[in-house]
Every structure is written in C-alpha cells, then in structure tokens.
Amino acid sequence: MPLVTVSEILTDARKRTYGIPCFIGATMEMTLGAVTAAEEISAPLILGYNEAVAPAIPMAAGMSMLVRAAKDARVPVATILDHGTSYDACVKAVRAGSSSVMFDGSHLDYEENIARTREVRRLTEPIGVALEGELGSIGGSSFEFTESAGTRQNFTDPQQAADFVDRTKVNVLAISFGNVHGPYRGDNALDLDIVRQVFQHVAIPLVMHGGSGLADELYPQIIDAGISKINYYTTIARKGALATAELCAQQGGNIIEHMLIARRIEFYHQESKRILQLFRAAGKA
Numbered sequence: 075m076p077l078v079t080v081s082e083i084l085t086d087a088r089k090r091t092y093g094i095p096c097f098i099g100a101t102m103e104m105t106l107g108a109v110t111a112a113e114e115i116s117a118p119l120i121l122g123y124n125e126a127v128a129p130a131i132p133m134a135a136g137m138s139m140l141v142r143a144a145k146d147a148r149v150p151v152a153t154i155l156d157h158g159t160s161y162d163a164c165v166k167a168v169r170a171g172s173s174s175v176m177f178d179g180s181h182l183d184y185e186e187n188i189a190r191t192r193e194v195r196r197l198t199e200p201i202g203v204a205l206e207g208e209l210g211s212i213g214g215s216s217f218e219f220t221e222s223a224g225t226r227q228n229f230t231d232p233q234q235a236a237d238f239v240d241r242t243k244v245n246v247l248a249i250s251f252g253n254v255h256g257p258y259r260g261d262n263a264l265d266l267d268i269v270r271q272v273f274q275h276v277a278i279p280l281v282m283h284g285g286s287g288l289a290d291e292l293y294p295q296i297i298d299a300g301i302s303k304i305n306y307y308t309t310i311a312r313k314g315a316l317a318t319a320e321l322c323a324q325q326g327g328n329i330i331e332h333m334l335i336a337r338r339i340e341f342y343h344q345e346s347k348r349i350l351q352l353f354r355a356a357g358k359a
C-alpha cells in the first residue's frame with residue numbers, strides 16, 4: 075500500500091463524516107500497535123512525529139520508521155511532522171520521506187503566520203507533500219498546561235479561516251475551539267459551533283489538536299461538527315507508561331526487555347483499535 079498524504083485520506087473523512095486519529099510518539103511499540111490495529115479493522119491511519127514530544131528520538135530515525143511502517147501497511151497510512159516550528163524542520167521531515175508536514179505559525183501575528191506558511195507551501199506543493207496549517211492558538215503542550223490555553227480570545231475566527239486558507243492554500247487546517255494540549259481541566263469547554271462555522275467557511279478538512287482526554291461520548295459530536303483529524307497523544311501515552319510500570323511491578327525482577335516490548339505493542343494495538351472504532355474509522359480503508 076503506498077504511503078498517502080493527510081489530504082488524500084482526510085478528504086474522504088470529511089465527505090463521509092468520520093475521524094482519523096493522528097497518533098504521535100514515534101516509538102516502535104506505538105507504531106506497530108497502531109498499524110496492526112488499523113489493518114485488523116480496515117481503517118485509515120495517520121502517524122505523527124513531534125520533535126518536542128520525542129526529543130530522544132531524532133527526526134531522521136523516528137520519521138523514517140513511520141514512513142517505512144506506512145509503506146508496509148495493508149491500509150492507507152499517512153505520516154506527518156507535527157507542529158513543525160520552522161521551514162528547516164519541514165525540510166528535514168520531507169527528506170526523511172514524510173508525505174505531509176505541519177507548519178505551526180499559530181503563535182505568530184496573522185500576516186506573519188500567512189507569510190511563513192506560504193513559504194513552506196512553496197516547498198511542499200511542487201513535490202506533492204501535503205501541508206497542515208494552524209490558525210487560532212491552542213497553547214500549552216502535551217506535558218504542561220498554560221493558563222491561556224483553550225481561552226476564547228484564542229479561538230479561530232471562521233471568516234479569518236476562509237481568508238487564511240485562500241491565501242496560504244494549506245491542504246488541512248488545525249483550529250482552536252476550546253481544545254488544549256495535555257490534560258483537560260474542569261473549566262475547559264469545547265465550542266462546537268465554532269467548528270460548524272469554520273466547516274461552512276472552508277472546503278478543506280479540519281484538525282483538532284489536544285484530542286485525548288475527553289469523554290468517549292464527545293468524539294462523535296466533535297466529528298459530526300466537522301473535525302476529520304484528531305491528534306491523540308497524552309492519554310494513550312500515559313496509560314501505556316502506567317501499564318508498563320504495573321507489569322514491571324507484577325513481575326518483580328523476573329522480566330526482560332522483549333517480554334515488555336511484546337506486551338507494550340499489544341497494549342497500543344488494543345487502545346488504537348478502540349480509538350479508531352470510536353472515531354468511526356473502522357471499515358473506511
């Protein structure tokens with residue numbers, strides 16, 4: 075199965091109203107677990123590499139592994155550089171073979187975000203690499219919560235989103251509507267009307283960052299409102315780490331590395347399958 079771009083698989087997701095998770099992390103266990111789950115239930119999948127989340131895994135190694143896994147998969151799998159912070163980071167991801175990159179200029183002034191995103195577009199467009207842009211700031215990170223994260227003044231303006239897409243020609247757009255990276259707090263409320271309005275104003279697939287940690291029943295509502303790609307990391311990575319710690323404790327000293335790895339792949343397989351099913355991606359490949 076060829077490696078596909080996020081644009082290719084998300085266009086179908088937008089049309090048929092289902093979601094595709096983008097699993098971040100780029101460990102071998104997460105990657106094999108996610109790909110085998112997608113194959114088992116015939117679901118499309120997105121694998122992301124994020125330099126801030128995985129600084130111990132160099133991009134060349136992490137991204138190349140994702141690309142290899144995508145090419146070997148029996149279902150369509152796209153790879154993406156998550157939150158590319160510079161033009162050079164996007165070049166590195168393209169060199170490692172990624173089908174898609176994200177340039178995140180959401181913290182910049184609006185015109186500067188457009189100018190820098192367009193610069194990356196001049197790199198990606200001629201070589202058939204898909205580009206994700208971001209408008210409206212989500213804030214925080216998968217490891218920490220910032221006070222301004224998820225606040226209304228940072229929400230995406232639907233009219234501005236139309237202008238941004240028109241001028242940058244991004245293929246997919248990440249938006250802000252109360253979603254936050256890392257753990258959700260009690261006072262975070264998602265404004266799905268913003269999603270519905272942006273969906274009406276732009277014709278390309280929409281992306282939700284900070285996708286993990288919500289109640290299961292919210293995901294179909296988020297997808298029905300118009301989100302096609304959901305970036306998913308903190309909750310699955312935390313549960314995975316705790317499951318590993320529990321297994322080590324149960325086994326005492328009687329454990330060796332590859333027993334652990336096999337169990338970890340199985341954990342990520344089961345969790346990825348559950349999430350793909352929750353997002354209605356099963357059977358869509």
Ligand code: 13P
Nearest residue numbers: 256283284286305307308
């Ligand atoms: P969470 O870690 O909050 O699930 O968000 C992941 C993400 O959006 C990475 O871009």
